[in-house]
Amino acid sequence: MKTLKFGVVAPVAAGVTADPRWMAAFARHLEECGFESIVVVEHTVLATRYDSVYPYDPSGRVELAADCPVPDPLDLLSFLAAHTDRLGLATGVLVLPNHHPVVLAKRAATVDALSNGRLRLCVGVGWLREEIEACGTVFESRGRRADEQLAVLRALWDVSTAGASHHGEFFHFDNAVCSPKPVAGKHLPVHIGGHSKAAARRAGRYGDGFQPLGVAGSQLEVLLTLMRDEAAAAGRDPSEIEVSLGHSVAKIDAERAQRLAAQGADRLVLAMPSITDLDQARDELSACAQRLRLVA
Template sequence: MKFGLALTTRGRDATRETLARVSCAAEECGFDSIWVTDHIVIPSRIGSVYPYEATGTFDVPANEYYLEPLTVLAYLAGVTHRIRLGTGVLVIPYRNPIVLAKTVASLDVLAGGRLILGVGVGWMEEEFRALGLDTFGQRGAVTDEAIRLLRELWTRDEPQAGRFFRVEDIRFYPKPVQKPHPPIWIGGHTPAALRRAALLGDGWHPIGLRPPVGLHPEEYAQAVATLRRLAGEAGRDPGEIALTFRASLAFTDKPPSPRVPFVGSPTEILEDIRAYARLGVSHLVFGFRGPTVEVLLEQLQRFALEIRPAASDLS
């Protein structure tokens, strides 16, 4: 089992000093990866339903300090040495895929082959419009074609065009360090996301345990069964698709009732990790919260001492 840390790249902790401090601490504590999220702008009025909040509202002010994810990872590549660098997730339709392929390949080269590209289709129509994009209704198809084009650019000498993107008479270099390319993990939990992961993903990377999105072990198992069936029907080996999961983790002696996975005592959290490991999950990404950076760092240390040694060999 591998473990990742979801970084905060907005608000008071989105500073170069804090990001470097937390990322280096995660590396020292034995975490395998660090992850950043993606928003370009936060519109003043948002009518789109946020899928990871029970009320459906995205409670982030329009003037929030929010760093661009690939820029953050480029910075963190220079202050870390071993830890993998992930986007969780990058909204593919926001960026021209040729420019994105160049950015990701360059980052993979400069980071020594440490990038994991988590991707999604996006959910906020207002952000699409703010970026001058009229593809919100076609974002799934745009994302599918962009993923295919990324692979073409990274692995072929003469990439081919598709429906949404024209590629004519170009050569694309440098290629990424990782071969054939950085792993592409598909975010989301919907039927469309599962289909995308089954057809195009090197891994499935959903966020869960944030109502109305659950993905408790029983639900996760059902989704995995669907994913594997779809992959098999597409002629793929389902075992080649990495199963991952992102959730919040909190140490507490007084967990809520009913208890949420990964919220409780070290013993309870370890059993939760074992439950997902039994389903085939090989990489868990946790978000830790604290009133100060010092409290966050203490939680990382506690995880390293009380959780990691007992869980690293799970598979």
């Protein structure tokens, strides 16, 4: 039987993820309960008015108020690394078009080094045009840009070269050395988040994992098949690409988890209720860990 991993998304909509006491205690409790990782979201900016359609809710509107505190994910994970010992540290998702890949390679490898190899990046191309344009990227170019960004990250993390060079559509440099390197010795695990066919293809070509949250049934099977076919076409082993599916802390149990494992899940990324009371949040996590029979 497949051994599932369980990550938990920090409850950003509760407005607590910039509270250092709350988040340190939350992360420590996740570790004590035996969860594999904490997952933090990113929005560099939100907009008071926007025309973009949020793809994960039928309303097309994101649950976050424009003034909701959403800390920088890598800074937050660096802080949480200092308050935990073995808990995995993951983005879910980091909005790749908002970042210059040379700077991102340095920041991510630094967090990985300081946490002794606990960082996992899950990246996506973003849905909020207003945010991406505020960060200086042409919205329609974000897919091509993301593919090139992934190549740049891998080149700069590569320990086998004395200096990386890259000349693409968006980024150009020669003989660049970025250090520290990822602890694992090759590159950081980079998972591709998204519910689209483009995301599935990108995961197959470049990803160490695929995270199609909010997708189920026949639509999920189409995406997983596309991801695997794309990996095979690129000469990669599809079985080596981890699949992370979504569920809820409040509703998941061992039976539901095994059904998702049968659908291809290697990890479940569990959404927290929007709880502001820390004791209540810890009680929810403890109850979930007991249902899943986790052992710290």
